[in-house]
Amino acid sequence: MATIKDIAKKAGVSASVVSRALNNKYGVNEKTRAKIIQIAREMEYYPNVLARSLVTRKTETIGVVIADISEPFYSQIIKGMYTVADRVGYTLLFSNSYESLEKTNVLHKMVDSERVDGLVIIGSNIRETDFILNLLKERIPFVLIERNLEDPAVNCIWVENKEGAYQATNYLIKKGHTRIAHISGTQDIQVAIDRLAGYKEALADAKIPFNPEFVRTGYFLHEGGYRAAKELLQMTPRPTAIFAGNDTMAYGALQAISEFGLAIPDEIAVIGFDDLEFSGLTNPPLTTIRQPRFEMGKKAISILLRLLPGEEEASGVKAVFPTQLVVRRSV
Numbered sequence: 001m002a003t004i005k006d007i008a009k010k011a012g013v014s015a016s017v018v019s020r021a022l023n024n025k026y027g028v029n030e031k032t033r034a035k036i037i038q039i040a041r042e043m044e045y046y047p048n049v050l051a052r053s054l055v056t057r058k059t060e061t062i063g064v065v066i067a068d069i070s071e072p073f074y075s076q077i078i079k080g081m082y083t084v085a086d087r088v089g090y091t092l093l094f095s096n097s098y099e100s101l102e103k104t105n106v107l108h109k110m111v112d113s114e115r116v117d118g119l120v121i122i123g124s125n126i127r128e129t130d131f132i133l134n135l136l137k138e139r140i141p142f143v144l145i146e147r148n149l150e151d152p153a154v155n156c157i158w159v160e161n162k163e164g165a166y167q168a169t170n171y172l173i174k175k176g177h178t179r180i181a182h183i184s185g186t187q188d189i190q191v192a193i194d195r196l197a198g199y200k201e202a203l204a205d206a207k208i209p210f211n212p213e214f215v216r217t218g219y220f221l222h223e224g225g226y227r228a229a230k231e232l233l234q235m236t237p238r239p240t241a242i243f244a245g246n247d248t249m250a251y252g253a254l255q256a257i258s259e260f261g262l263a264i265p266d267e268i269a270v271i272g273f274d275d276l277e278f279s280g281l282t283n284p285p286l287t288t289i290r291q292p293r294f295e296m297g298k299k300a301i302s303i304l305l306r307l308l309p310g311e312e313e314a315s316g317v318k319a320v321f322p323t324q325l326v327v328r329r330s331v
Helices: 004-011 017-021 030-042 049-056 075-086 106-112 128-139 161-174 192-207 222-233 247-259 293-307
Strands: 061-066 091-096 116-122 140-146 156-158 180-184 215-217 241-244 269-271 286-288 318-321 323-325
Touching: 004 030, 017 030, 061 075, 075 091, 075 116, 075 318, 116 222, 116 293, 128 140, 140 293, 156 161, 156 293, 161 180, 161 192, 161 241, 161 269, 161 286, 180 192, 180 222, 180 247, 215 222, 222 241, 222 247, 241 247, 247 269, 269 318, 293 318
Parallel strands: 061 091, 061 116, 116 140, 140 156, 156 318, 180 215, 180 241, 241 269
Antiparallel strands: 286 323
8 A cells, every 4th residue: 555655756755745735734836736646546545544643643533422323313413413523524433322321331432442532422321420420530522412411511412301392292282182191211311301391390380180100101212102102092091192202202103093093183192302304204294393403413513623622611511402393283
């Protein structure tokens, strides 16, 4: 494989001139730069990123740790992150945490091997707060998405989950529903806790008694939403409306309701949370709560890039985004 010295010998210049030309640095006239680039192409030269990182101590790579990378919710967040990272020449390296950073030890696998310059952590378990705060002590740059830690030094991005859940439940109440069920996410995840709280608060404000039997856990999965809905539909009296804690579980609920032969929304209403790409294509189209996933992804990388030079920050960034009710035909 060709090296910078090989290119320099063929071009009749020093290795430092070749390096400046290939990295678009000052001090090389355009004619020489064009000649060097042409020779590099002919010799099939590829930059040694590892060698460059040993000099700069930067890998130009950001680690992204996701609770479950197969979940379609994350697609727009990832797209938003790419938009910013690609513009400044950074690469994203993805890994699953399976909702447990400690058990998978995925953070230290990335950081200790010096494979990444910083981290974006999405959907972390609330029981692992001390583990996350330890990253501060180790001076590892990181941003959390879907968490709001009170520590002022931690960078956090989240949406108004409680308010969004309140809005979803209140919309069902305004449509005349009083037997409203909730399919919840895993209660070790902050967004699930906040959405359950918003659901309860909306019921309380409307003087509707909270029925714990109307709350089932779907683990944010299609299969979980399907099973939870089947359980709810077998109750007597059964709910007249279901608020699912995310759209993926709502899809499962729609499937279960269809199998029971019930008409949506005439016999039972369904509302989700997220506004995924397919939510307008379900039968009927799903009413849901939209959150700005693309903007959240952009914001995360923008914050992290400010941390990577290693400058001390007075305090972390706390960025909260609003939600929006999207009315379709499932309610």
